[in-house]
Amino acid sequence: MQITYPIKEEDVAELLIDGNTVKYKIPPAIGTHQEVFQELSADKSVKTAQGKKIVAYANGALVYRKNEWADQEKIRFPSHNYLRFPAVLTVIPKKRKFGDLEGGMLVDPDLIGEGIEKQVSIPEDLSGWKVSDGGILINDNRIFLPYNNWYKDQWDETNGVPIALSGGIEGAEALARTAKDSGRNYKHLWKVNPSEISSPEKRVPILNGYSDGRLNLSCSNHGGNRDGCASGVLY
Numbered sequence: 001m002q003i004t005y006p007i008k009e010e011d012v013a014e015l016l017i018d019g020n021t022v023k024y025k026i027p028p029a030i031g032t033h034q035e036v037f038q039e040l041s042a043d044k045s046v047k048t049a050q051g052k053k054i055v056a057y058a059n060g061a062l063v064y065r066k067n068e069w070a071d072q073e074k075i076r077f078p079s080h081n082y083l084r085f086p087a088v089l090t091v092i093p094k095k096r097k098f099g100d101l102e103g104g105m106l107v108d109p110d111l112i113g114e115g116i117e118k119q120v121s122i123p124e125d126l127s128g129w130k131v132s133d134g135g136i137l138i139n140d141n142r143i144f145l146p147y148n149n150w151y152k153d154q155w156d157e158t159n160g161v162p163i164a165l166s167g168g169i170e171g172a173e174a175l176a177r178t179a180k181d182s183g184r185n186y187k188h189l190w191k192v193n194p195s196e197i198s199s200p201e202k203r204v205p206i207l208n209g210y211s212d213g214r215l216n217l218s219c220s221n222h223g224g225n226r227d228g229c230a231s232g233v234l235y
Contacts, residue, residue, distance in 0.1 A: 012234065013068035013075060017056050023234040024049065024057060026074040030081060033204045033223035036230035037086050037113030046232030048086050048111050051167025055175045057231045058083060058207060062182035062215070078209025081229040085165050085205040086111050088118045089219050094147065094194040100126045103147030103194040105219075107164045115223040116202040134163040134172070147194065155189035155217045162217060165205055179215040190218040 013024045025046050029036040040048045049057060060069040061077045072079045088110045094103035101122065108120055129137040129144060134157075137144040145160035152159050162172040179186040192201055204223040208216040222228070 011074075013060065015056055015060050015064070015069075017052060022053060022056065024053075025232045025234055026068060027076050028081075028229040028231040030076060030229045031226050033084055033110075033115040033228065034113040034117075035226070036084055036228060037111060040230060040232045041112045043232060046234055049231040049233050050086055050109075050111075051165070052171045052174070053233055054083060054085060054207070054231065055166050055171050055178065058209070058215075059174065059178045059181075062178055062184065062209060076229045078215075080210075081227055082206045082208040082210070084228045084230045085207070086113075086230065087165060087205055088115065088120065089161075089203045089205055090120050090122070091192040091194055091197065091201050091203065091219070092122070093197045093199060095198075098122075099124070101144070103151065105145040105150050105161070107143040107145065107161075109141055110204075115204055116221075118202070120200075120202065122200055133169045134158070134160060136160050136164055150189075151191065151194065153188050155186060159189060161189060161191075161205070161219070165217075175217075182215065184209070184213060184215040187214050187216050190216060190220070192219055 011026055013026050029039040061075050068074055077083050088108045090106040092098050092101045092104045110118055129139045132138045135149050143164045149160035155162050157172040157176045162175050163169055166172045166175050203219045203221055206218050206220045
């Protein structure tokens with residue numbers, strides 16, 4: 001019988017998600033939206049954290065706060081940087097000419113870091129899209145959020161934006177619990193008003209944990225700021 005013991009890795013923070021061990025490489029990539037996701041996509045030892053893995057990272061930093069998760073120089077969130085989601089959000093104007101898409105939001109994955117420069121096609125209608133958790137519509141790897149689904153006061157687990165970005169209702173519920181358990185609660189979703197724009201507008205989503213002591217989910221135009229970070233999960 002052979003018994004081996006794992007060596008403690010200085011650049012790794014671990015946690016369990018649904019009983020499975022997940023290892024995050026720390027510190028996370030730091031910089032603009034393009035910089036952080038281009039860095040992660042070029043690193044063959046990691047895959048970019050998405051959905052539940054981003055929610056779990058936030059929970060480790062805000063609620064667990066032990067061992068590596070308490071070391072801000074390593075995890076960089078929430079005190080030093082905000083967390084970026086690898087996605088591009090496109091807000092559709094609330095105008096009749098957009099038909100079924102009027103006032104809605106498209107969510108497209110952005111693992112390579114194109115940001116608001118990403119070329120996004122606007123579908124003519126929603127035929128072929130399937131309704132999924134929380135009333136979001138899915139077509140291949142794209143998500144569409146109807147106006148009444150996402151343009152709400154709160155970004156709790158009933159709002160389509162955290163459902164889409166957190167990997168479903170379960171992830172959105174975990175994000176809401178993280179906000180509550182960390183004592184930060186949550187603010188209104190910072191968002192683009194579809195009634196005030198004339199053409200589709202692209203933004204990048206971020207989770208801001210330090211600006212005013214709350215946990216804010218933002219449909220942000222801060223893609224070019226260098227104070228964001230993104231986490232990578234070791235294979």
